[in-house]
Amino acid sequence: MHDRSTLDAQARAVLNELKGAKLTVKQRAAIPSQEMPAQDPLQRIGNMNEVATGYTEAQARVEAARCLQCKTAPCIKGCPVAIDIPRFVKYAEDGEFLQSLAVIKESSLLPAICGRVCPQESQCQETCTLGKMLKDVNKSVSIGRIERYVADFERESGEVSMPETAPDTGKRIAVIGSGPAGITAAADLRKEGHGVTVFEAFHKPGGVMVYGIPEFRLPKAIVESEIENLKQMGVEIRTNFLVGMTRKLVDLIDQDGYDAVFIGSGAGLPKFMHIEGENLIGVLSANEYLTRSNLMKAYDTEHAQTPIIRSKVVAVLGGGNVAMDAARTAVRLGAKKVYIVYRRTEQEMPARVEEVAHAKEEGVEFLLLQSPSRILGDERQHVRALEVLSYQLGEPDASGRRRPIVIEGSEHELPVDTVIVSIGNDSNPLLERTTEGLATNKWGNIIINEEDCSTSLDRVYAGGDIVLGAATVILAMGQGRKAAAAIHERLTRDQQS
Amino acid sequence: MLQPLTSTGDMRKNRPKPCITPLEDQSVNTILEKQQLSQEVFRFIIESPLIARERKPGQFIILQLDTEYGERVPLTIADADEHKGSITIIFQTVGNTTHRLAALEVGDKIENVLGPLGHPTDIRKFGKVVCVGGGIGVAPMHPIAQAMKQAGNEVHIIIGARTKELIVMEEEMRAIADELTICTDDGSFGRKALVTEPLKELCEQWKPDLVAVIGPPVMMKFCAETTRPFGIKTIVSLNTIMVDGTGMCGGCRVTIGGETKFVCVDGPEFDGHLVDFDNMMLRLGTYKNREDQDHHRCHLDLQLEEKTNA
Ligand SMILES: Cc1cc2nc3c(=O)[nH]c(=O)nc-3n(C[C@H](O)[C@H](O)[C@H](O)COP(=O)(O)OP(=O)(O)OC[C@H]3O[C@@H](n4cnc5c(N)ncnc54)[C@H](O)[C@@H]3O)c2cc1C
Numbered sequence A: 001m002h003d004r005s006t007l008d009a010q011a012r013a014v015l016n017e018l019k020g021a022k023l024t025v026k027q028r029a030a031i032p033s034q035e036m037p038a039q040d041p042l043q044r045i046g047n048m049n050e051v052a053t054g055y056t057e058a059q060a061r062v063e064a065a066r067c068l069q070c071k072t073a074p075c076i077k078g079c080p081v082a083i084d085i086p087r088f089v090k091y092a093e094d095g096e097f098l099q100s101l102a103v104i105k106e107s108s109l110l111p112a113i114c115g116r117v118c119p120q121e122s123q124c125q126e127t128c129t130l131g132k133m134l135k136d137v138n139k140s141v142s143i144g145r146i147e148r149y150v151a152d153f154e155r156e157s158g159e160v161s162m163p164e165t166a167p168d169t170g171k172r173i174a175v176i177g178s179g180p181a182g183i184t185a186a187a188d189l190r191k192e193g194h195g196v197t198v199f200e201a202f203h204k205p206g207g208v209m210v211y212g213i214p215e216f217r218l219p220k221a222i223v224e225s226e227i228e229n230l231k232q233m234g235v236e237i238r239t240n241f242l243v244g245m246t247r248k249l250v251d252l253i254d255q256d257g258y259d260a261v262f263i264g265s266g267a268g269l270p271k272f273m274h275i276e277g278e279n280l281i282g283v284l285s286a287n288e289y290l291t292r293s294n295l296m297k298a299y300d301t302e303h304a305q306t307p308i309i310r311s312k313v314v315a316v317l318g319g320g321n322v323a324m325d326a327a328r329t330a331v332r333l334g335a336k337k338v339y340i341v342y343r344r345t346e347q348e349m350p351a352r353v354e355e356v357a358h359a360k361e362e363g364v365e366f367l368l369l370q371s372p373s374r375i376l377g378d379e380r381q382h383v384r385a386l387e388v389l390s391y392q393l394g395e396p397d398a399s400g401r402r403r404p405i406v407i408e409g410s411e412h413e414l415p416v417d418t419v420i421v422s423i424g425n426d427s428n429p430l431l432e433r434t435t436e437g438l439a440t441n442k443w444g445n446i447i448i449n450e451e452d453c454s455t456s457l458d459r460v461y462a463g464g465d466i467v468l469g470a471a472t473v474i475l476a477m478g479q480g481r482k483a484a485a486a487i488h489e490r491l492t493r494d495q496q497s
Numbered sequence B: 001m002l003q004p005l006t007s008t009g010d011m012r013k014n015r016p017k018p019c020i021t022p023l024e025d026q027s028v029n030t031i032l033e034k035q036q037l038s039q040e041v042f043r044f045i046i047e048s049p050l051i052a053r054e055r056k057p058g059q060f061i062i063l064q065l066d067t068e069y070g071e072r073v074p075l076t077i078a079d080a081d082e083h084k085g086s087i088t089i090i091f092q093t094v095g096n097t098t099h100r101l102a103a104l105e106v107g108d109k110i111e112n113v114l115g116p117l118g119h120p121t122d123i124r125k126f127g128k129v130v131c132v133g134g135g136i137g138v139a140p141m142h143p144i145a146q147a148m149k150q151a152g153n154e155v156h157i158i159i160g161a162r163t164k165e166l167i168v169m170e171e172e173m174r175a176i177a178d179e180l181t182i183c184t185d186d187g188s189f190g191r192k193a194l195v196t197e198p199l200k201e202l203c204e205q206w207k208p209d210l211v212a213v214i215g216p217p218v219m220m221k222f223c224a225e226t227t228r229p230f231g232i233k234t235i236v237s238l239n240t241i242m243v244d245g246t247g248m249c250g251g252c253r254v255t256i257g258g259e260t261k262f263v264c265v266d267g268p269e270f271d272g273h274l275v276d277f278d279n280m281m282l283r284l285g286t287y288k289n290r291e292d293q294d295h296h297r298c299h300l301d302l303q304l305e306e307k308t309n310a
């Protein structure tokens, strides 16, 4: 690992060499891929600040110069919202950062956020021609890091361009939830001149981006500035408003004068494993742990009133982003030892590669092919240990995947004082329970028409995790956008008829 | 053009004026009345038109005094006035937030209030109903007893407190009850007994159809044990640790008949005979050290304030 100034100096040197030259494919492919500068692991486990500090200008341009500008552009197909990647990367290479960002904004509303949290290695960067050529997905063009650079460039320059809003249409739309799905739908609808109110249950808007994803991965100031932009555009945000309880969904339409509703209420219902000992003291969901730390700022014991468990030895169950976030938060809150317990191997881990790497650097130990069977307590019902079973990989099944098979008699105890359950989220049943006629599938996800995100109720649309199950920021954003377009079309049709 | 006929489509023609208060309305969450009921118990009436309209007996709110660093605290809605658009909360100063809440005055605003939350109490005509309120639990029991009475039940109320000073809402309860029993642990008022004593007698002689209990966990536990041999349905209202109150974190989970349930969305009321009270009481103590510190610190702070004011 190298410090930022070394990386910058190296990048400047490369940039100097490249200057003005017309590069061949071979030359481009030979440009060294740019390492993301990051806080030193020993230092960062003592603070909550962002770990990856972002490319320097020279690094961003050098990384962009690696793009082969291939005609097939498989990266665009890998992007859930089909950003014109070669075009924005080209502008970045030329140092035209605002233009570069403008290209991204044609398709994505939240580049500073997506550049940080998208699983690029399984999206745009997975299919990158350069990565294929070099036979290593980690050598693909770091599209996400360039995206982050240009988005930060604009925000830090203080010249954020506000989208124009069309003249008032007199129509009003209620958006439920202020996560990426809701924010995107709200912005797009407001641009068309509709009145938009966003209803958020929590006291702060932002959804998972504020209550789940920690500061060290996604600074809250970035999410706040996106919310601020929404307000500037004239979107009304009402916090402390739980649709279904504070007001029924249908009342918003029948009585309050909203012409349409978009539901972006997320997948907020933590799953538990239903094993013995799950309600002992010291067992909690990652949602609870992260909400206490992030939204309630419990890590700041000086100021925050919300307490958080102070653990010495922690087992985090699961292998997704949420598990990594919980494990790394525990490290920062002073745990001496943190384990990730995961039933499969690292290849199957749904977490972003970068998060897994960062967790390892921070001393998190990965116990793979292991799964908990019981949680054991002491006489005061505090967690004392986790009983784990070991697994081995069986023969490949029909899909070619080697399923983990339990090794009989392999139970062993892992002494821990805290168990954080992070095995996924189901969708919150609250809206379904309080809204007659809103169709959901057997997992409680709202059923939509894929074409336009419409639900079983007239004028009610939905998107994001409440539809997809726990998914990603970019997919939530994509659906918010699709629904907004459909709502706009519908309202325009209303007006004409 | 053909409009699909749905529950939401056709009523929109003569749509009334929007009744959601506009965001500019700064009076929401303003404290309208403040009353000290006993040394550590306060009653606040808060302007909150939306909650006042939607709430039903048995439901609660979550409030937070400071958006940046405050904790989220669940409190039962003790009463509401739909016409005035206000709700009543009654609380005891136990932790940081309730101490600071008690220091607010009429006209002050509470930054964040979310509600109503939880399932309402199942109110219908059962026949004979015993309502037991222990300590501050009398406050949340009040709207339930009232609704039970209105639903045509014969209502016997038992109020329990450690000592005379800690009895709240005696008058209000007396006004509802067909019969009222008051017990104190030290005999300073009413009967010197735990609430389980009169409860047991009622089970034997009056034979209620339903018992509802709200109070400290240990009291609810023993009330449930008292009614169990008689097979009388007993509902209890659980007050666990909460964060969001919307079912998102699982911090409020309890074991009910061997199954994990979330108090904020599945409760707060459960069948007392199925609740694992021991586990619940232990889990309540998860952050005990911190709370004790807070209580101590708050008192120090308040004294400090009193001195500087003097
Ligand atoms: C810890 C964690 C880490 C993650 N890391 C990543 C990552 O690195 N990359 C990535 O792409 N994805 C990640 N995800 C997933 C990603 O955050 C979600 O897919 C995304 O936020 C979903 O967006 P959404 O808009 O559908 O819902 P959410 O972001 O969940 O927002 C929903 C909002 O609606 C509110 N709400 C719910 N019900 C109501 C109601 N009835 N009335 C009013 N408001 C309501 C909620 O309070 C919430 O604020 C992570 C998730 C978690 C939990």
Ligand code: FES
Residues within 6 Å of the ligand: B241, B242, B243, B244, B245, B246, B247, B248, B249, B250, B251, B252, B253, B262, B263, B264, B265
């Ligand atoms: S308080 Fe978080 S789920 Fe109930």
